[in-house]
Amino acid sequence: xxxxRIRVAVVAGVAALSMVxxxxxxxxxxxxxxxSSQSPESSSSAAPAESSSDTAAPAASSSEAPASxxxxxxxxxxxxxxxxxxxxxAKKEGTLNVIALPPDWANYxxxxxxxxxxxxxxxxxxxxxxxxxxxxxxxxxxxxTDKAPDVFDxxxxxxxxxxxxxxxxxxxxxxxxxxxxxxxxxxWFNDYTGVMSVGYNSTKYGEITSMNDLLNPKxxxxxxxxxxxxxxxxxxxxxxxTALANGGTPDxxxxxxxxxxxxxxxGTFIPLDPTPATVASGQTGAVIDWSYNQLAAAQALQKQxxxxxxxVPNNAAVGSYYVQAINKDAPHPAAARxxxxxxxxxxxxxxxxxxxxxPMLFEAMKKAGTLDAAAEKFLPKTTSPIIQLTPDQxxxxxxxxxxxxxxxxS
Amino acid sequence: xxxxxxxxxxxxAPVAVRSGRxxxxxxxxxxxxxxxxxxxxxxxxxxxxxxxxxxxxxxGGFTLSNITALGDSTVIDAFxxxxxxxxxTAVIGAVFGGLxxxxxxxxxxxxxxxxxxxxxxxxxxxxxxxxxxxxxxATLLTNGMVNDALQDWFGIATTGAYLYTVPGLILVYxxxxxxxxxxxxxxxxxxxxxxxxxxxxxxGGSTWVYWRRVAGPLLAPAFFGSMLLLFANSFxxxxxxxxxxxxxxxxxxxxxxxxxxxxxxxxxxxxxKSLALGMVIIVAIVMWLYAKLQKSTSxxxx
Numbered sequence: 191x192x193x194x195r196i197r198v199a200v201v202a203g204v205a206a207l208s209m210v211x212x213x214x215x216x217x218x219x220x221x222x223x224x225x226s227s228q229s230p231e232s233s234s235s236a237a238p239a240e241s242s243s244d245t246a247a248p249a250a251s252s253s254e255a256p257a258s259x260x261x262x263x264x265x266x267x268x269x270x271x272x273x274x275x276x277x278x279x280a281k282k283e284g285t286l287n288v289i290a291l292p293p294d295w296a297n298y299x300x301x302x303x304x305x306x307x308x309x310x311x312x313x314x315x316x317x318x319x320x321x322x323x324x325x326x327x328x329x330x331x332x333x334x335t336d337k338a339p340d341v342f343d344x345x346x347x348x349x350x351x352x353x354x355x356x357x358x359x360x361x362x363x364x365x366x367x368x369x370x371x372x373x374x375x376x377x378w379f380n381d382y383t384g385v386m387s388v389g390y391n392s393t394k395y396g397e398i399t400s401m402n403d404l405l406n407p408k409x410x411x412x413x414x415x416x417x418x419x420x421x422x423x424x425x426x427x428x429x430x431x432t433a434l435a436n437g438g439t440p441d442x443x444x445x446x447x448x449x450x451x452x453x454x455x456x457g458t459f460i461p462l463d464p465t466p467a468t469v470a471s472g473q474t475g476a477v478i479d480w481s482y483n484q485l486a487a488a489q490a491l492q493k494q495x496x497x498x499x500x501x502v503p504n505n506a507a508v509g510s511y512y513v514q515a516i517n518k519d520a521p522h523p524a525a526a527r528x529x530x531x532x533x534x535x536x537x538x539x540x541x542x543x544x545x546x547x548x549p550m551l552f553e554a555m556k557k558a559g560t561l562d563a564a565a566e567k568f569l570p571k572t573t574s575p576i577i578q579l580t581p582d583q584x585x586x587x588x589x590x591x592x593x594x595x596x597x598x599x600s
Numbered sequence: 601x602x603x604x605x606x607x608x609x610x611x612x613a614p615v616a617v618r619s620g621r622x623x624x625x626x627x628x629x630x631x632x633x634x635x636x637x638x639x640x641x642x643x644x645x646x647x648x649x650x651x652x653x654x655x656x657x658x659x660g661g662f663t664l665s666n667i668t669a670l671g672d673s674t675v676i677d678a679f680x681x682x683x684x685x686x687x688x689t690a691v692i693g694a695v696f697g698g699l700x701x702x703x704x705x706x707x708x709x710x711x712x713x714x715x716x717x718x719x720x721x722x723x724x725x726x727x728x729x730x731x732x733x734x735x736x737x738a739t740l741l742t743n744g745m746v747n748d749a750l751q752d753w754f755g756i757a758t759t760g761a762y763l764y765t766v767p768g769l770i771l772v773y774x775x776x777x778x779x780x781x782x783x784x785x786x787x788x789x790x791x792x793x794x795x796x797x798x799x800x801x802x803x804g805g806s807t808w809v810y811w812r813r814v815a816g817p818l819l820a821p822a823f824f825g826s827m828l829l830l831f832a833n834s835f836x837x838x839x840x841x842x843x844x845x846x847x848x849x850x851x852x853x854x855x856x857x858x859x860x861x862x863x864x865x866x867x868x869x870x871x872x873k874s875l876a877l878g879m880v881i882i883v884a885i886v887m888w889l890y891a892k893l894q895k896s897t898s899x900x901x902x
Contacts, residue, residue, distance in 0.1 A: 321861045321862075321863045322863035323860065323861050323862055323863045323866060323869075324860075324861055327860065327869070344863075345863045345864070347863060347864055347865070347866050348863045348866050351866045351867055411760075411761055415847065417846070417847070418846065418847045418848060418849070418858075419847075419864070420848075420849075420858075420862070420864060420865065421849075421858055421861065421862045421863065421864055421865075422863060422864065423863050423864060425847075426864045457761075460761050460764070461761070461764045461845070461846070461847040461848065462764060462846060462847070463846035463847065471743055472743065473741065473743055584864075585865075588864045588865045589865075591864075592674060592865065593673070593674075595848065596674060596677065596848050596850070598848075599764075599845075599847040599848035
């Protein structure tokens with residue numbers, strides 16, 4: 191009898207230790223795991239092949255540009271003596287670390303490939319499915335190492351709270367970015383937005399035109415929202431769309447909760463993150479998500495002979511511009527700046543559009559005639575202008591959700 | 601090579617003998633260095649970081665705001681859910697695992713069934729996380745085998761959405777809690793001798809008296825100790841729940857992750873540390889109960 195009791199005590203003790211470690215670990219090491227996880231599925235695996243051309247300079251961590259400029263403090267391409275100088279400096283660095291850019295999100299897979307092919311810079315895509323907060327955490331944890339992210343693609347709330355780690359930079363197309371969409375000194379600038387929409391399998395469920403159709407029993411257990419709206423930017427905007435489509439205003443989110451309560455009562459809402467896999471398997475037959483993700487789903491399903499249609503509810507075209515910024519401690523400062531120049535080139539902006547995202551320079555490119563007409567048809571059709579919540583409205587709505595969402599999802 | 605060894609080896613021999621005694625005294629202490637090093641790196645330092653971090657403001661000063669944030673209704677709900685989930689699965693695991701252990705022991709010793717069941721339990725007790733979540737998804741969710749069968753044979757359409765709730769987690773967690781109970785409790789049940797039962801019967805004791813006066817008190821410490829182990833096991837589990845529940849953070853480990861990764865309501869990374877501190881305190885209470893239990897049972901047996 192003695193031995194077993196001791197053994198249990200030891201096991202219990204070990205369990206307690208491991209548990210405390212787990213508790214500590216989740217607060218301390220999550221960021222580490224996220225930024226060091228260089229997903230093999232990410233588009234980075236394709237990048238090295240692309241950049242194997244002889245233009246790729248030997249790995250040099252030095253940021254010395256031809257005219258010996260300090261790339262880390264350069265606030266425009268002029269500091270390098272123009273674009274050619276910047277390109278040369280970036281090529282010398284040879285590598286760019288990007289983070290939290292899923293290859294099927296707003297066409298980032300193609301954008302990374304195009305950048306790599308054009309400039310011969312290897313793109314290292316870290317933690318492609320990470321959140322904006324994890325991007326900042328990765329920059330802080332890996333500060334001073336060559337693993338730190340060079341550039342960010344952030345949700346607005348995280349961006350506004352993190353400006354102290356951004357380096358100011360003005361791209362060549364600076365004047366074409368509306369004032370409301372950039373920080374005056376160049377700390378951050380908007381890049382693209384999606385439009386929130388409802389996508390559904392029209393082959394299976396037939397055509398629907400309003401959110402009320404999602405209460406129909408034929409959608410039982412299959413309507414999903416992309417994420418936890420108290421945490422993820424996409425899901426938050428999806429919730430805002432639901433509220434606006436059902437009589438809410440940017441200052442009144444109650445109709446959103448009411449509608450999700452109705453869907454829950456009807457048994458159609460399923461508290462599950464939709465992924466390309468759940469869409470392909472039919473587990474999520476209707477999804478509230480960004481237009482560019484819907485487009486990716488539609489293109490994937492087309493091959494299976496399934497039609498994935500989308501609609502934007504009337505008067506509820508919700509957008510939320512994402513934010514580009516450069517890490518002030520970027521290990522590859524010139525490549526980081528070149529990436530931003532590329533993002534605001536017609537090439538990358540058209541690629542966003544081909545991925546179903548509304549690019550920042552849409553109006554300017556329309557005027558200049560550089561819009562890719564073939565890509566333009568991938569943009570979502572809206573009947574009203576795009577609505578974006580102000581930071582105050584965003585905060586109020588997020589507090590409201592914190593207090594009310596758990597009733598829906600559990 | 602050989603010459604150098606020959607010339608070198610005789611010389612230090614006396615030194616080795618002399619230091620041998622000192623070495624013998626130091627060796628046991630040295631042997632514990634890896635253990636204490638491990639404990640320091642993976643337990644003491646993280647605990648210190650959590651405790652200090654829970655009282656630090658983002659600017660680095662002292663603050664109680666992270667602690668007062670624990671009074672938030674969503675946080676309290678998460679702690680309540682976590683404790684209920686852990687307690688219920690610990691009791692379910694202990695009762696069913698205990699019964700299964702007893703059945704195994706009463707069977708023929710070394711029988712095939714016993715070997716199969718214990719082998720299966722050792723595997724299943726470690727079968728958690730994403731794999732387990734996938735197994736349940738493939739079985740019970742919309743396109744799962746069971747649901748497809750119900751649909752095809754009886755025309756009943758179910759979604760299995762209950763798996764995304766805390767009660768659903770009870771079902772899933774039981775899948776590894778019961779086998780774990782068998783593994784940790786079986787040795788204790790094995791220690792019960794059939795002669796004790798015979799002795800009790802010889803002295804006129806009924807089955808009830810035997811269980812109440814003999815087997816019960818002997819097994820109780822191991823039983824409750826194992827139950828506390830199951831509680832801790834479930835209280836700290838994260839991956840299984842995370843893989844199933846994606847749209848809310850009903851339990852504390854998920855709240856910790858949420859506080860760090862939130863991109864809508866930013867700036868709560870320090871709340872993660874106070875949440876972790878809350879978990880440490882609950883474990884401390886559990887361990888204190890365990891110590892008390894051990895003390896009182898050793899009094900009975902002593």
